[in-house]
Amino acid sequence: MNPLYPIEWAVSWLMVKFHAVLSVFMEPDSGLTWVLSIVGLTVVVRTLIIPLFVRQIRASRAMQMVSPELQAVQKKYKGKTDQASKQKMAEETMAIYKDAGASPFSSCLPVLLQMPIFFGLFRVLYNKLPDAAEGAGFGPLTPELARSASNSTFFGDITIADSFLSPGDGGITTRLVAGVIIACMCAVTFFTQKSLTMKNMPKAALEGPMASTQKMMLYMLPFIYVITGPGMPIGVLIYWLTTNVWTFCQQYIVIQAAPTPGSDAAKARQERINAKREKKGLEPLDFTPPKKVSTEPEPEQPLRVQPPSKNKGGKKLSDQEKLERARAAREKAAEERRAAQEAAGETPTPPSSGSSALNKGAKKKRKK
Template identity: 25%
Template structure:
């Protein structure tokens, strides 16, 4: 039957769009190429000690990356904890105590290398501690920002320079100033301030009291290891990121930078840095200044994003400053939007919305408001599903009405097909005339399915990307809706001492998904073709395995949607009994045909 074939086509199309849409779009509408080049003549930052030629591949495949990122090797985790205890005990530090970030500034080298996010815990366990974003140079989770100057015939501070600091801690109400005098007439100053979220502002000033002009190039950099990066997927980018005049670029990954040594994006740099699924570090250069901005591979899985200002000539008796803002924190949509309104270009798109952003952003807005109303993110997802299906219900009614109308004109269509069986063109013309005369749209039955595709994909991206759902519980064993179902049937819900592979990690939600999907297929007329019938019978259980590793919140949405589909189909069949009668007749005919062939 045409309706069954249309349904199969729609299901396949949905799968292709869900898992292949962005890959297809990237092929048809690729982003402008970002030229990757090794720049041997690029200015060397003091103390760097590494060049593009020393770069090694970023990841040989032995490093296990997780969805959120971080160290996964127990030995490395233990070493990191031991190193932090030692390094952070150094007295040459100024404390950072802002509402959303805490840590310290290393006065040796003017590095911001100790930063934790106070509102975000490492795990669902209450005593897990805050997420650590920055770690000092040389530790296994190395990740820090540094400020300085490149000098031309002038003594500038280097990574071993010990700066003098004004009284801390660094808070929104108390800026901190770092100073250093080179002893030959130049004083260097870094004025640091922090807001109540995740933005640190650094004003770098050179005051020249010497007898001659000097030339310097202020710089800011972010240095990190890719070993702690989150998983880089084709739907969710993790790695180098930035805004370069024509939108946010997600096209460069760590491997690209490692292979080229230095990657220099085209266009004016609005901001540049590194992203994980939930976290972001970015440098925002002074808007009216010219800069060189690059991604560099330093070897041993170490990468750098830098902003190097053009040379400044500082006359005797004068001083010149450059101001760089640094974001280091969580990718909270409201916060990013606020910073974008404050002048950071395209900052809200640091979240990898993809091509369905026009759908995803309203879904996130509605989901957050439903959460504020319900107080439970799982309930908010259920309410969102009810709203979406409620809005789609009039279209579903039209779909059934169209199916009923198509069923009513089947005898007339059969007569036309018999009458013009030798003239296909005339047959098609007469059938189209019949559709017009009867007021039937043969494509109306596909509309609800096609409309749900972007909604489902949009919700998939929202649940995968939104930090708002991170560590949010639902009921009973569902402690984190952004993570897969923690209960696995194959290990008897944790009683057996092993963790099944993700593909075999079938949980309670995955089983419920399979059952509810099977129930929705049972309500639809069975396909006439035996192959199609087998496909429909297997699809719920295949999807059960495919969807098991996905976020519990996404499975909750799909289960709720399936239950609503069953209720909706039952109601609409009651309004169009001829369709139900025909479906039952088709099933009986198919069973008889199968027995006859058997």
């Protein structure tokens, strides 16, 4: 059983329904009518996966924002090949992904989801359409509609089933149209990838292995179209070009409305907002994020008391030097007491020398 059968059936049904709607005010057997039916099919598919596209943008942004942290983890465990270090590196890497809400697979999800639709449309145009035109209808694609799609032409003798390698009756015209479509696909993809990786990313995220991979993809994706495009039917190339243009416009809107903080796109948005405010006579807004102020009291730092040195200068004090230092400290304390008494309005105690105190004590002993 063909696993793509449900997708092929749904693709045929959507294309036939759009053809029926367009046939109300357009020629049913015109090739342009069938081309616009494929465009309508693309619009429906891309509309259904808008949530996935937004998730892809956020995932790609988060992946590049955490690039410096991932580089730090890789540098930390560089050269360590033991199992424990590998496990710790994997755990720290997953913790970074989790904290940032990033996933290496989310950015690929919309592309992977479109691949079955892409191959389904390719099989419908390349296989089902010729078979249905010969009498073997395929679901909603009746033999009459299949013959109309196969024989209807635009730009001369070009049909949606022709390709660059199989130009049919169109000849050089088919190859020229296919070449123009492929060139447009390459250009749109290049500018889409460039705006995502260069304009919408801060400078810190444009360094490291991940940024190098993104720059490589900037040139690899258009090159893939050059290789695969010539073998695709014109109808598939139209679907491909339409979805690329849709991606570019959708991404442009997202970047204009919600750019990555710190990127060139964010700075341009700030300048646009302040320019509008200036025209209205308003003060410019400061987009610098305020510093976080903690409401919790800071923990008291333990005081470090320097223990008194018993032997300053590396010299042992003599008894006479110790006595002199003790007298100096006693006199200083007495001076401080007198100053405190004067400040309080009391009569200061007259200074008494150590020798007079000793003499008084000696006289008392003699009297006894």
